[in-house]
Amino acid sequence: MERTNRSRDIRQFDLDDLKELMKELRQPAFRAKQLYEWVHEKNVCSFDEMTNLPAGLRQSLTETFAFKVPTELVKQVSKDGSRKYLLEFSDGVSVETVGMPNRNKLAVCISSQAGCAMGCAFCATGLAGLSRSLTAQEMVDQVLHVSRDFGERVTSVVFMGQGEPFANFDNTVEALRMLNDPEGLAIGARHLTVSTCGVIPGIRRFAELPEQFTLAISLHSAIQTTRNQLMPGVKKFTLLRLHEAIQEYVEKTGRRPTYEFAMIDGINDTNPEMQALVDFCAGTLCHVNLIQLNDIPDSPFRPSPIEKVEALQRRLTMHGVETTIRNSRGGDIDAACGQLKQRRFRAR
Ligand code: SF4
Known part of the structure; x- marks a missing residue:
């Protein structure tokens, strides 16, 4: 094992690597477990915090290894308690992450790509x-950052920040497994949600996973022309094929997918749009989350009035489709995906 590279992140070591490392350092084997617990269970980010390790060992680890944790460039705190962060990784790319406390729970929304x-x-x-895809560790680091900042255990994670998780499939699954690991953060699989804008090959691969991770699909319109206009990146995955792929997913996993529907004034809140969404969902296993679009400066799109959101909820409920109206968290901060980063760069 190569130990001389100080830029190597100690968090890349699993328990076996640490055992080997301790052997090389002529330390008793139980030190490996202690070190593992500090790094992966207590989530410290310096060797100085590992108080049950001898000072000499801490010193030698400090000289040999690094903790490449992201740097917090910006933090905004909303009146509703949610906190939004702009976090920078060691190569200078940055992503947005949001922590949303609710009673005794702490949900985190992370980015899968910069x-x-x-x-x-x-x-x-x-x-x-796109700047680049994130590594699994970089996704987990966002969760750890929020957990440290709130001083609380994270109870659920949604991959709904920047990026399309299924365009970074393998790293996303690795991150899900790290978050789910009973030896690590131990977040239940059902409390780990991946949100895709409808990348069909990703949905098919996701259905093959043995874990009960949750799938959300950003739908935003059940009319092809509107969806093409709103989400050009998934034009080739037509609504018809998407519907089929989701039904296959349901059959295979028995799990209920969620549709995210951000309501945009005059675009997807019209009568035909509402009816198309009812037709897409009725008679299938699903849950619909309705949310008023976040107001983005310089954007031609505006949020639908709340009356329209409620009308759509009534219509879906009437057809037996379970529907929730989600509050837009952090309405007083730059809560919409990408806003915080944009503002920072605009202000430069
Ligand atoms: S909303 Fe669309 S463009 Fe924005 S991060 Fe999600 S998939 Fe990417």
């Missing part, structure tokens, strides 16, 4: 394009 190639018309991130 930027996004999908180009959704209503999304600040989509307008800026």
Whole structure:
């Protein structure tokens, strides 16, 4: 094992690697477990915090290994308690992450990519394009950052920030497994939700996973022309094929997918749009989350009035489709995906 590279992140070591490392350092084997617990269960980010390790060992680890945790560039705190962060990784790319406390729970919304190639018309991130995909550790680091900042255990995670998780499928699944690991953060699989804008091959692969992770699909319109306009990146995955793929997913997993529907004034809140959504969902196993679009400066899109959101909920409920109206968290901060980053760069 190579130990001389100080830029190597100690968090890349699993328990077996640490055992080997301790052997090399002529330390008793139980130190490996202690070190593992500090790094992966207590989530510390310096060797100094590992108080049950001898000072000499801590010193030698400090000289040899790094903790590449992201740097917090910006934090905004909303009146509703949610906190939005702009976090920078060691190569200078940054992503947005949101922590949303609710009673004794703490939900975190993380990014799976820095930027996004999908180009959704209503999304600040989509307008800026893709920088790169994140590693699994970088996704987990966002969760750890929020947990440390709130001083609380994270109870659920949604992959709904910047990026299309299924365009970074393998790293997303690795991150899900790290978050789910009983030796690590131990977040239940059903409390880990991946949101895709409808990448069909990803939905099919997701259905093959043995874990009970939750799937959400950003639908935003059940009329093809409107969806093409709003979400050009998934044009080739037509609504007809998407519907089929989701039904296959349901049959295979028995799990209920969620449709996210951001309501946009005059675009997807008209009568035909509402009816198309009812037709898409009725008689299938699903849950619909309705949310008023976040108001993005310089965007031609505006949120639908709440009356329209309620009308759509009534209509879906009447046809037996379970529907929730979600509050837009952090309405007083730059809560919409990509806004915080944009504002920071605009202000430069
Ligand atoms: S809404 Fe999501 S998928 Fe669409 S451009 Fe924004 S980050 Fe990408």
